[in-house]
Amino acid sequence: MIKIISRNKDIFWLFNWIAGLLLVYLWCTAYLNTPALKNVVEASVNSFQIALISTGFSALLGWGFSLLYTSSQSAGKRTLPGILDFFVDLIKSIPQIIGLLIFYIILTVLILNGILKTSFSQLLFMSLGAAFFTFYEFMSLFIERVNYFRKTEFFDAMRSNGIPEIRIVNVDIFLKNSLAHIVHKSISVFGTVLFLQCSIDFIISVGLSTDVSLSNLPLSLGSMLAKLDSKQDILAISNIFTNPAYISDLLTVHLQGISVAFVLIYSLISINKMTSAMLIKKEL
């Protein structure tokens, strides 16, 4: 087991990530008060949950659109791929955070009108919003994989054996020959969504929380960071420039903000390291 972990840097970083999060949890149980600890855990779980659901939605949307694109391409149609290209380009050109902000304005309206009442439905809506601005990454990957195999004899050989194109694309290309690419893309999108969702939650919590009380929206790492006591904890970091011994205070007294920031940053580092290691290992 240890050999596998040390040889595979991606798995090594996955274990590192989990171990790091566990270590923070154990540290927090010792030094952080129970309500704050509960909030940190809830915020982390919600953020990871949104990122995970969003990655799923994103993959599904990307897969659906890529099938539509490639099937109409192989049928010799040019209009539909052209229209899809145009609209995907359009979505790509909208900075993701602005897109998410628009989604949050819609979310606020839906909550105020009593349409999205449960926190799970709000969570799903937030995930869908993030997926809408990341699905094109999956779509490009799926199209690229199909086009790559179309250029090889593999595709024509299977077609001449009477295997339907939809099966070749889904089973032989995606499932059997692109799994590493899909896993890699999923991890990368997971990281992007985690970052975007925390950032938008931070912005909303800092400046836009007049209509919808923060307690109405599911707690996330971003909204936790925006809390006054967390902000004060982060502000305290600058004390170590003049007094390095203050680091012990940071890890005990200012633990709420520090632990939330650590969970977020450490997760982003680990995710990036995992994807980089996968790229090199699998030569993607």
Next chain:
Amino acid sequence: MKSIVIKNLSALLLVVVISAIFIVIIQNQYRAERSELLSLIEDIIKIEGFNLDNPSHRVMLEESLNYQYGSSSYVDSVLTKLEEYRVKRFTDPELMAGGVKKGITYNKLTNLFLPFLKFVVIFILSFILLYYGVRTAALFRFIRYKQGRSSELEYLTKLVLSKNQRDIKEVLKSICFILLKTVAYVLLFSPAYVAAYAVKTKVDTGSFLFILLLSVLTNGALISYIAKFFTMLLHESRKGYVENAIVKNINSNYSFNTEDGIKLKSLFMFSKNFQNHVLNQIYKNALFQYLPLLKIQAGFLITGLVIIEMALNLHGLLFYEMLKYVLYKEYDLVIFIIAGVFAVVKITETLIDIYYEKIKLKFENK
């Protein structure tokens, strides 16, 4: 080339048209809301000496209305509208004391000009800085990889475990490097608001230079694209032509500042050229593949700028103004700003596409 311009322009046109439609709808809605609000209460609020904030005036008004019309639904609606009007005088910019007309006005547009200009300048400068930083850092990482120094931690372990006499200086140097690298990693991956709050008491977080540095160094912008460019360099270095070139005696030594190696000066120049070295071709081919990614990089950079300006409440900057308009529910102005940002992205994309096509012609010997 023409098709690229047409494609991007048509996307821009579509967004402008959709934005214009939404702006007109929203402005009509403002007018309808205003006339609906004022239709019942216009005469009452004009009564001389009547103070809506005075509770006794309100009670007197209610009694007078009840006397005149009886306890009817009409009286209820008038009182509700009056209360709504009273609250909106504190939240609605148009009804606030010295308030301005809600929505897009000439004055507001001229006030937005300077923040927009600042945004464009910051965007251009940070884009150039990021482009330089990504290439330089990825090349540095690639050269170190080729030198066989992939992990400093492994190097330190080797140093500590070596049976020969340990070079304490080298060990300390390695530890310092690891510590610096850790701090750099934390900074590079931290969201801008965390990094800015961490130094807020020591640094002026609203300064132009700080925003510029924050947009390039934080939010994972630099580090993600370094990783992407490094992978492209790695891919290129595995191609057959590299071995061909080495066989033909082109320099392939990756040591710094040796005769057949790589000059550090060339690495840090903006326009990089590693003459007579195989890295030159690897770099140029990788850069050609990286060019389309610049479009995504531009979008990501703008995302970072939005986060910085909104999260740090930087007054006088475009996205702070946008946040303010979202808060005041002046959605027509929000749409106007978004359309402006979209135009900046599209112009950047068009320029990148044109440059890419030019380089492509060169690569294809056309």
